[in-house]
Amino acid sequence: MKFDLVIAGVGGQGNILATQVIAQCAIDAGLNVANTETKGAAQRGGSVTSHLRISDETIFSPLVPHGQADILLGLEPLEAFRHIALLSSNGKYIINTAPVPTILSNIKIDTYPSQEQLLADIQQRNLTGYFINATQEAKNIGDALLVNVVMLGAFSKVSNIVGDNVLLAKLLSLVDERYHQADKLAFECGRRLIRLEG
Amino acid sequence: MQAKFMFGNEAIARGAFEAGVKVVAGYPGTPATEIVDHCASFPGIYAEWSSNEKHAFEVAGGACLTNQRAMAVMKHNGTNAAADYLMHINFTGVKAGLVLISADDPGGLSSQCEEDTRILIHTYAHLPMFDPANVQEAYQMTKLAFDLSEKTELVFAIRPVMRINHAGGMVECQGSITAGKPPEFVPDRSRFVMSAVVEKEYGGELRPKMRHRWLNNKQAELKAIMEESPFNWIDSSEGDIGFVGCGIGYAFLKEAEKIYGQSLPIMKLGTLPIPEKKTLEFLKGLKKVVIFEEIEPVVERLVKQLCFENKISLDILGRESFLPKEGELSTNLVLTAVQAVFAGKDYPAPAQGKYIPARTRTQCGGCSHRGLLFAMKEVVRKNGGVVTGDIGCHDAGTFEPMKLQATIYCMGSSIPMAYGIQKAGFDKPVYALIGDSTFFHNGLTGLASAIFNKANITVVIGYNSTTAMTGFQPHAASTNNLMSKDVKPINPGELAAAMGAKVFWCNPYNVEDTIRVITEATQEEGVKVVVAEALCYLKFGREGKISYQPVPVAVDIDVCNGCGICIRTFGCPAITLVADKARIDESACNKCGVCIHVCKRGAIK
Numbered sequence: 155m156k157f158d159l160v161i162a163g164v165g166g167q168g169n170i171l172a173t174q175v176i177a178q179c180a181i182d183a184g185l186n187v188a189n190t191e192t193k194g195a196a197q198r199g200g201s202v203t204s205h206l207r208i209s210d211e212t213i214f215s216p217l218v219p220h221g222q223a224d225i226l227l228g229l230e231p232l233e234a235f236r237h238i239a240l241l242s243s244n245g246k247y248i249i250n251t252a253p254v255p256t257i258l259s260n261i262k263i264d265t266y267p268s269q270e271q272l273l274a275d276i277q278q279r280n281l282t283g284y285f286i287n288a289t290q291e292a293k294n295i296g297d298a299l300l301v302n303v304v305m306l307g308a309f310s311k312v313s314n315i316v317g318d319n320v321l322l323a324k325l326l327s328l329v330d331e332r333y334h335q336a337d338k339l340a341f342e343c344g345r346r347l348i349r350l351e352g
Numbered sequence: 353m354q355a356k357f358m359f360g361n362e363a364i365a366r367g368a369f370e371a372g373v374k375v376v377a378g379y380p381g382t383p384a385t386e387i388v389d390h391c392a393s394f395p396g397i398y399a400e401w402s403s404n405e406k407h408a409f410e411v412a413g414g415a416c417l418t419n420q421r422a423m424a425v426m427k428h429n430g431t432n433a434a435a436d437y438l439m440h441i442n443f444t445g446v447k448a449g450l451v452l453i454s455a456d457d458p459g460g461l462s463s464q465c466e467e468d469t470r471i472l473i474h475t476y477a478h479l480p481m482f483d484p485a486n487v488q489e490a491y492q493m494t495k496l497a498f499d500l501s502e503k504t505e506l507v508f509a510i511r512p513v514m515r516i517n518h519a520g521g522m523v524e525c526q527g528s529i530t531a532g533k534p535p536e537f538v539p540d541r542s543r544f545v546m547s548a549v550v551e552k553e554y555g556g557e558l559r560p561k562m563r564h565r566w567l568n569n570k571q572a573e574l575k576a577i578m579e580e581s582p583f584n585w586i587d588s589s590e591g592d593i594g595f596v597g598c599g600i601g602y603a604f605l606k607e608a609e610k611i612y613g614q615s616l617p618i619m620k621l622g623t624l625p626i627p628e629k630k631t632l633e634f635l636k637g638l639k640k641v642v643i644f645e646e647i648e649p650v651v652e653r654l655v656k657q658l659c660f661e662n663k664i665s666l667d668i669l670g671r672e673s674f675l676p677k678e679g680e681l682s683t684n685l686v687l688t689a690v691q692a693v694f695a696g697k698d699y700p701a702p703a704q705g706k707y708i709p710a711r712t713r714t715q716c717g718g719c720s721h722r723g724l725l726f727a728m729k730e731v732v733r734k735n736g737g738v739v740t741g742d743i744g745c746h747d748a749g750t751f752e753p754m755k756l757q758a759t760i761y762c763m764g765s766s767i768p769m770a771y772g773i774q775k776a777g778f779d780k781p782v783y784a785l786i787g788d789s790t791f792f793h794n795g796l797t798g799l800a801s802a803i804f805n806k807a808n809i810t811v812v813i814g815y816n817s818t819t820a821m822t823g824f825q826p827h828a829a830s831t832n833n834l835m836s837k838d839v840k841p842i843n844p845g846e847l848a849a850a851m852g853a854k855v856f857w858c859n860p861y862n863v864e865d866t867i868r869v870i871t872e873a874t875q876e877e878g879v880k881v882v883v884a885e886a887l888c889y890l891k892f893g894r895e896g897k898i899s900y901q902p903v904p905v906a907v908d909i910d911v912c913n914g915c916g917i918c919i920r921t922f923g924c925p926a927i928t929l930v931a932d933k934a935r936i937d938e939s940a941c942n943k944c945g946v947c948i949h950v951c952k953r954g955a956i957k
């Protein structure tokens with residue numbers, strides 16, 4: 155058994171917490187886990203990519219090789235696109251459609267691709283998955299910072315690598331109690347979004 | 353013992369703790385930084401952030417001569433700063449075990465350069481090294497390195513790469529902790545005094561030559577140790593094409609082998625020197641061998657030399673002759689190489705990928721550096737001056753949209769470079785911009801040199817009281833250190849004044865005042881130091897300490913004409929252009945008010 159996950163996002167989106175939650179669940183289940191993150195320095199707003207590998211065998215490299223990821227969890231569409239080559243042809247993407255413009259696109263040195271363009275580029279690769287507007291849903295619940303939790307909920311619906319209850323319980327054990335209610339809502343919302351899509 | 357999930361830096365600290373390390377010193381640098389923090393959390397370890405890597409190594413050196421196991425921690429280019437001490441302690445040897453961690457960053461993901469410290473430490477200083485293939489090995493190698501260092505009297509170095517330091521994996525710890533010995537300093541001048549003295553016992557030979565011979569003679573002992581090392585082995589298989597994986601290269605090789613779907617003859621190497629007999633045994637019967645190692649062809653050249661000496665002829669491929677010469681290895685790179693070599697082809701030229709808009713670095717919203725960079729930009733826009741830069745969060749000021757600093761080299765080079773430009777005859781003002789941590793690292797001596805040589809430059813010190821870039825480590829101008837919460841900071845401005853510089857002060861959140869102060873300083877002759885003093889927002893803001901009066905800011909869309917100057921020249925991440933008007937994202941804005949000075953139309957209020 156092996157399961158490779160890539161979580162791609164932007165600094166401040168809670169990428170690392172989402173990775174930790176899934177990793178901890180796998181460790182609790184007695185599986186081998188390897189993980190690495192690529193992130194910029196202390197500054198906010200850079201790309202943050204987590205690789206998480208789970209297996210009952212030896213894991214040699216902490217990095218998911220190209221074309222091997224079972225799931226690509228894209229917290230931001232451009233970042234998801236940047237790492238799309240990591241996804242296996244049998245894998246599934248789950249992508250938050252809400253863009254976070256880059257600095258260079260803000261000053262018109264680069265052009266942030268249009269949503270249609272990004273989605274078309276992703277679909278063109280004959281991959282399957284889900285597009286959800288997790289940012290909008292998180293805002294509806296009351297806090298844009300819940301994006302990662304909505305995405306975790308969606309993940310739990312698409313993958314059964316860890317049980318959804320286990321995942322939610324682990325998440326709640328890692329965050330302050332006053333956020334539990336919102337986290338539960340966001341998690342459920344993520345699951346529901348996939349149901350609608352599927 | 354049950355395996356525990358750990359990051360590489362934690363595993364290295366754990367290995368050192370179990371080996372009975374007593375003194376750990378380092379200077380922050382990605383990817384090695386967290387090792388020192390982890391060490392500080394273990395009981396019985398004295399840990400410190402030294403002012404620079406050379407001093408960290410020297411502190412560890414002093415401790416080891418006092419019979420205490422010690423460790424020095426740095427990133428690759430930090431080891432360059434420590435190279436002078438390295439090239440002495442290799443000849444003197446050590447007393448208690450001394451381990452040097454020098455973390456490399458293949459691909460330069462978080463660094464100014466991509467360099468391979470194995471050349472500095474092994475090829476140049478002739479010291480033994482371990483190159484871990486995974487987090488488990490990083491732990492074991494650290495632990496064992498202390499014993500071997502003591503046994504051989506040599507510094508043992510470990511070269512983890514980013515994908516080890518910042519990778520998490522399952523680690524089985526032995527748990528046993530080596531007991532320390534009582535501290536004791538016994539002078540042994542024939543070893544620990546490096547000087548050109550005549551050694552009577554050695555027939556009047558000079559000490560440097562005698563110690564050089566001692567180090568050379570050690571190599572046979574090291575080779576014998578590596579021959580038996582648990583970190584080198586052969587995974588045998590059929591075929592006359594063999595593959596060598598060094599350090600993390602082995603991890604990628606094993607992944608590639610799985611995907612390739614056929615078992616390959618593989619040798620795993622984790623030590624320098626390489627185990628020569630074992631390598632020859634592996635090469636026997638092979639027609640071709642491909643060597644995968646991070647960054648430079650260090651092992652590749654050693655294998656070539658070994659084959660030459662043993663009159664063995666086979667194709668030896670690697671970084672020097674076959675693989676890409678730069679950049680990080682990956683499973684896909686190795687897989688491509690394996691496929692190419694079986695097909696008898698060259699390594700394919702990398703396909704030019706489509707550019708995906710990059711996410712460049714900038715300062716946080718509310719960062720004091722942004723006001724400082726903007727003020728300096730206003731000054732040099734008027735007087736045509738040049739700004740040399742240094743390492744730190746402010747270095748992002750050299751990118752779009754600020755584009756202020758014209759140079760970034762290594763720690764502290766801003767000051768001497770600035771006055772080099774001036775001495776070369778450049779007739780407009782020259783500025784050096786340096787942070788406080790960097791100032792203490794290697795800026796002080798440059799400043800002394802500038803003052804002594806009657807330079808005419810303006811040095812601007814961004815004094816934010818922390819080493820922000822690497823995650824807020826304290827330094828000599830902070831109010832705490834790793835062991836104590838109560839430290840009297842050394843004020844860089846007072847220090848510069850004592851050295852004879854004319855010193856000016858400003859708060860960079862006050863942009864107009866900062867422009868005025870820098871302009872005033874520029875007009876003076878000699879070495880001027882402007883201390884732009886304001887706490888790092890990200891670190892101290894959390895503790896409720898900020899150096900500005902928070903003001904709610906918003907764009908008056910009736911006044912804003914959408915010129916975009918606030919975005920194109922300033923770049924606070926909270927400001928974007930929406931429907932041809934600037935907009936400040938309230939959730940990202942930290943109310944520092946600096947942008948108010950940027951909009952000449954007065955649309956930001």
Ligand code: SF4
Binds near residue numbers: 196714718720721821
């Ligand atoms: S971490 Fe501190 S110094 Fe660095 S960009 Fe953020 S506020 Fe500025």
Ligand code: SF4
Binds near residue numbers: 918953956
């Ligand atoms: S806020 Fe001022 S600088 Fe920014 S776009 Fe509007 S007018 Fe231009």
Ligand code: SF4
Binds near residue numbers: 926942948
């Ligand atoms: S938008 Fe203006 S006030 Fe807000 S953080 Fe950025 S520079 Fe400071």
